[in-house]
Amino acid sequence: MTQDAGGRLLRVNLSTGSFSQEAVPQEVREQYIGGKGFGIYYLFRELPSGVEPLGPENKLALVAGPLNGTTAQSFSRWIAMAKSPMTGAIGRAVGGGDFGAWLKFAGFDVMLIEGRASRPSYIYWENGHGEVLDAGDLWGHDTEETQVSLASRHGPRTRSACIGPAGENLVRYAAIVCGRRTASRCGMGTVMGSKNLKAVAINVPRQVEVARATEFSSLVKQQIEAYKPHPVVSRMNKAGTTYAALVFHNMGLFPVCNFQRGRLAGIEKLAVDEFAKVKVGNFGCYSCLIKCGQMHQVKDGAFAGHRSEGPEYETIWALGGNLGITERDAVIAADSMCDLLGLDTISTGLSLSFAYELYQRGLLKRSQTDGEEMTWGNHQAMLRLVQSIAHRKGLGKLLGEGSLRAARTLGNGAEYYAMQVKGLELGGYEPRAAKGQGLAYAVSPIGGSHSYARSDQEIAGDSLPRVVDRFADEGKGDVIAFNHWQRSVGEAAISCIFASRATGRELTASLLAAVTGIDRLAGLPYLEKVGQRIATLERLFNIRHGFGRNDDTLPRRMTTEPLEDAGPATGQVVRKLDTLLDEYYDAMGFSRQGLPTADTLRELGLAWTAGFMSARDNRQR
Amino acid sequence: MDVTVRVYGHLVDLMGTRQLTLSLPDGSALDALLSHVPTPEPLGHSDIVALHILVDGRDHRLTGGMQTPLHSGAVVDLIPPFQGG
Structure with missing residues (x-):
């Protein structure tokens, strides 16, 4: 334990394979704290106007917060930031799992990734030493296979954040995945893919510095005491955010069929107790007693065997009600597919609902949909199109650009039906x-x-x-x-x-x-x-x-x-x-x-x- | 007059239903309704303060608080603290 905890930046240049370390200046630590504060501080200074989001000059910041990896509860999320390929504006995505803690255990608050590797690669950090290693054998693998392979190769102490096929194929809204938790929004996984970067793997012992250890320990005890009776804690453990769908629906906040209306026949099929029937366990991020992740597994029927750490509210909505779909098991399957392929479920769902509405209005013909009947509620079409998007095939090639770019390609008034701001699709709140x-x-x-x-x-x-x-x-x-x-x-x-x-x-x-x-x-x-x-x-x-x-x-x-x-x-x-x-x-x-x-x-x-x-x-x- | 009450979270477990209709005297206000909600133990002040209560979709604190007048056909949502996605 030291009096000066935190404040290191690791700069990795993929073009040259070089690693260098810098201290984050004390005044920056005081004025920006960490996390998104550090991310925007460095990206503002280092990304001039005109930077192409998918070019080597864009930089990807993976950032931890000062409490990552400590015993404090529920502070182990991490953030990815870069200029966004969805919007051209600042991009940020928040992820969970273990990666933030491991970044901190490695001694860093910021990993700033520059340049572009000449071939598929991954960054490997072990005990004070970094390498850019060949990822040719991992390219094409889904996010679970990739993480398992890296842990097998480097040992069980290894944690990684990686992309799936969607990021490799430069779907503009690709996610970065750690465990089954995703840093989804703004195409941060796409930026990784553009840099030929499959994963960042960290293999270090668990240790973290705390400036005032005794005081800190006492505060953590207070926090845990406060958790015990708190209704949000027990409710999040019991049902996560699945609880929200019915509440928001009854409030008129739950957008249906691409924001055309607010009532969904059969919403009760997506309600909390339906997901409880197929819950098989809980999952939590590092150092979090809440364990809000709901592990669901479909037991029988057409989707038997599909297993997902989720879906959370946003996915239940984006790939469910937003498409007029009330088939719970199809939503679980879609959520699982998106996690494995490395897709943002919100932008995936809204790119699809944009296309469904064009089809409804005759602005998209069956000859343009790979033969899919894109009618509201057609979950089979949705599942096939999720795969097409990740692999940039057929209509999926267009929809993988996001709704705004797809609309501008199609023309004919299609932009009206793209439910986005600045190019990023809206969340599930009307x-x-x-x-x-x-x-x-x-x-x-x-x-x-x-x-x-x-x-x-x-x-x-x-x-x-x-x-x-x-x-x-x-x-x-x-x-x-x-x-x-x-x-x-x-x-x-x-x-x-x-x-x-x-x-x-x-x-x-x-x-x-x-x-x-x-x-x-x-x-x-x-x-x-x-x-x-x-x-x-x-x-x-x-x-x-x-x-x-x-x-x-x-x-x-x-x-x-x-x-x-x-x-x-x-x-x-x-x-x-x-x-x-x-x-x-x-x-x-x-x-x-x-x-x-x-x-x-x-x-x-x-x-x-x-x-x-x-x-x-x-x-x- | 009949008023519809919709509940969520642990209130569903307590009441054994998501929705019920309560018959109240004409002119009743929200406080009267809350005293009639059929939970095993009456809802206490701290229980009620923690709830997000909507009367016809509007936050009750903006419509008269516990004295919000109810009408026949009104819908009251009792929402425990929660987080969305």
Whole structure:
């Protein structure tokens, strides 16, 4: 145990096979904490405008948080960041399993991967030494086979994060997988594939530094005590997020058939108790008592034998109700396939629902669908197309580009039916039934993310900073800014979003201070400022890469079509998106054009960023 | 008047159903309904405070709190704390 825990960066250049280490400067540790904070700090500085996301000049940051690998509970997720091949904006995906802890055990907060290997390769790190090794024999293998092979080759102490065939084939929304947990969004697995990088494998003993060990141990005991009676902990263990489908459906939040309506006949077939019937166990990330992962195995019928660590709510929705599918076992099979092939289930599901709706409207003919009858509820077609997407065959080649690019290729008004923001498909929360959530989608720097600034005041009844009427057209921009800051701190820490209620903000802050030895991290106002700094730097990254207010928008359906058949949300439409944007920008300290003002940059210690921005952007400020 | 109550999570286990209809005197408010919810033990203050309660889809704290007036055909959702995906 030392007084100075954490703060190392490992730079790996795949073009040259070189490895080098750097200390993360103390002021960066204080101002950005770790996780997403470190990721955006380095990528902002090192990725100039014009970088091609799938070119060797893009960089992939795999980042841990300061609490990764410690005994603190539910802090073992990890984050992948790069310029996104889906959006051209900043990309970030959050993964689970063990990889974050192993990255930390290796002594690193950041692994920054540069260049491109000349042939399929993997990074192998063991006891202070790294190599870029040949992955020719792993190429083409699914994510489970790959991880088993690496553990067999290097020993059972090895943990890896890898891509599947989807990443190798440059499907734009490929995931990075550790165990059966995926860092799914924004095509971070695609960036790995573009670098000929099949996996990162780490073989090290379990050890991690804690600055103030006695205090830290006491805080962890407090955390575990707080977990015991907390209802979210027991509920997440019992059912994970499968619980959410029926709740959201009854609230009118569950989008059906590509956001055409909000009611699904047969939703009870996707309800929590149906998944409980085929549950065979629990799975958890490293150092997490909750073990929210629900292992499901289909026992009989057409999908007998399919086994999945999931599906979670988003997948039940994206590959189920979003496609009019209520066949539980088909959703489990699809979830399993996506994990093994290395696909983001949300973008897969919405690329498919985009195509299903085009088929419904006669804009896609059977001659274009590989002969598939793409009618709502056709789960057999869905399963075949998931395979086609991963292998870029037939219609899957087009859909593997994501809904926005596919729409632009097809033309003929198809873009209207692409349910995306900035090129990234939306999550499973209907924006017309929770208009703050609509704003959160619109302003998310990565595109249509459901979690970046999720409006839990509307969705789950949170009362901080205040209760919000989900149907109100305005007056919630400051709440979404608050959420954006809070979640940015959460992703710097990297706290699991499922467990954050049980741990609480105060205890999280104390744990951060104790593990790092940085006292000021114990203060909530200080952390809020860190969150604002990270969110603002992501905004600056996007401005540098050509984004602005016009990109902070929603699919036109949300602002023009009243929501149909959605229980209490029927008839709702997002009427005042521009007003909401103004409110959000005001709260963030941005101009009405969406640029952080000079005062905001000074206040957040970001004045240095002016040297990285174009003269035009600096003038407009 | 008849009011529909939908419950989730552990409340389903407690009540043995996801949905039921309660008959209440005309003019009843939310607090009256909660006192009639058939759980083995009456819902305590801490149980109720932890719930996300929707009346016709709206957060009850924005419609009058425990005094939110109910009408015949109203739908009340009682949602324990949870996390989405």
